[in-house]
Amino acid sequence: MTAIVDYKAGNLTSVKLAFAAIGEDALVTSDAATIRRADRVVFPGVGAAKSAMENLRAMDLADVVRESAASKPFLGICLGMQILFDHSEEDGGVDLLGVVKGRVRRFPDVAGFKVPEIGWNSVEGTDGAGIGEFYFVHSYYAEIVPETAFSTEYAGVRFTAMVKRGAMWACQFHPEKSGRIGLDLLRAWLEVPAVKR
Amino acid sequence: MLTKRVIPCLDVRAGRVTKGVKFKNNVDLGDPVEMAVAYSDGGADELVFYDITASAERRPIDIGMVESVAKAIRIPFAVGGGISNVADMERVILAGAEKVSVNSLAVRTPGIIAEGAKEFGAQCIVLGMDPVRSGKTPSGYEITTRGFREFTGMDAVEWAKRAVDLGAGEIVVNSVDADGTREGFELDVTRMIAEAVGVPVVASGGAGKPEHLVTVFREAKADAAIVAGMVHFGDYTIADIKEAMHAAGIPTRMSW
Secondary structure (H helix, E strand, O other): EEEEEEEOOOOOOOHHHHHHHHOOOOOEOOHHHHHHHOOOOEEOOOOOOHHHHHHHHHHOHHHHHHHHHHOOOOEEEEEHHHHHOOOOOHOOOOOOOOOOOOEEEEEEOOOOOOOOOOEEEEEEEEEOOOOOEEEEEEEEOOOOOOEEEEEEOOOEEEEEEEEEEEEEEEOOOHHHHHHHHHHHHHHHHHHOOOOOO | OEOOOEEEEEEEOOOOOEEOOOOEEEEEOOOOHHHHHHHOOOOOOEEEEEEEEOOOOOOOOHHHHHHHHHHHHHHOOOOOOOOHHHHEEEEEOOOOOOOEEEEEHHOOOOHHHHHHHHHOOHEEEEEEEEEEEEOOOOEEEEEEEEEEEEEOOOOOOOOHHHHHOOOOEEEEEOOOOOOOOOOOOOOHHHHHHHHHHOEEEEEEEEOOHHHHHHHHHOOOOOOOOEOOOOOOOOOOOOOHHHHHHOOOEEEEEEEE
């Protein structure tokens, strides 16, 4: 079973519908025991990091998210990716889950670059090869880290578009809103084998 | 590189997509879901739906349509028309829309922008505006409401700045003068607003040829542009538009 973690950080309809479109009946849940039992865990999120962290703690989901990221196929999306990092500059500074060593920063104020970044940006692999264009909506970005598998560029900054560590994938873009290439990515993630414990 | 977005706009009236000029002479164009799928498959970067009769008929937006569109396409879409409060916004967003667009409502009740942004995030709240050329305001453009029927005396650029301060994450600048003419976007007001605010600006009204999009991206600093009649009536495809943009050196999403 694939669980989509509901921690009141944005709308999960699109994520559920995108999995349905590729034949996966994912379960939206806030229940830690259900998430613990799930074979695969999707961790989405939009909005502010601080309130998302507060929700995770208040709903007692921080530990199960950390455990899931370390132990089973796991997919962070957008804010769900950023929260895996150590720390964000948002709201004067927020400590995050610390699954990935690295920081989340505000886009610099650069003439000609609007914040939030909204739209389809091209994504490259670590070798610089083009992967394709994905849909992004965000005002903060995660710096490049050793686990960065895909990167992209905006406002003069190259940043993490996706991290991969074993079965843990997390992307800044929205695969559920990125047309065919987004569905291809979700399909590929569904084929990531379960981690042996 | 972030690409410039091409966004077909679908005006929905009684469950059908229609197209008129300045809210008159509406022609039936088809089923909203079928058209959404066709545009999504055809390379549209995003879609926008306006339930154009909801406000006038004082009824809420057609949520069933929003749900059907959300099931059928995997690209972002915005919905406007018939939004009266945060509860309406929530229903639209929970139905699967990425963004909610407010226009006349925000003029009457600017606080709705702040409420919506606080509840759902600025990226979900789009301010639609219908400026008309006017000698009465400093920028030379005045905000109209209720489908161009009422003049507000508000300056278009000042209103854009205020809306962004309140929390609007994007602004759609729909020129009353250019709307339906298919003679090109109103470049001046688009550029003034694009330069005045830090959020993305979507040009709307007047698209008739692919070159019009090239011009609005090059000369008016728009981040996205809305197309309607030129694609709805089959004169051009989204691919035609994107090929022209790509050929002109504008960053464009060319594979879908």
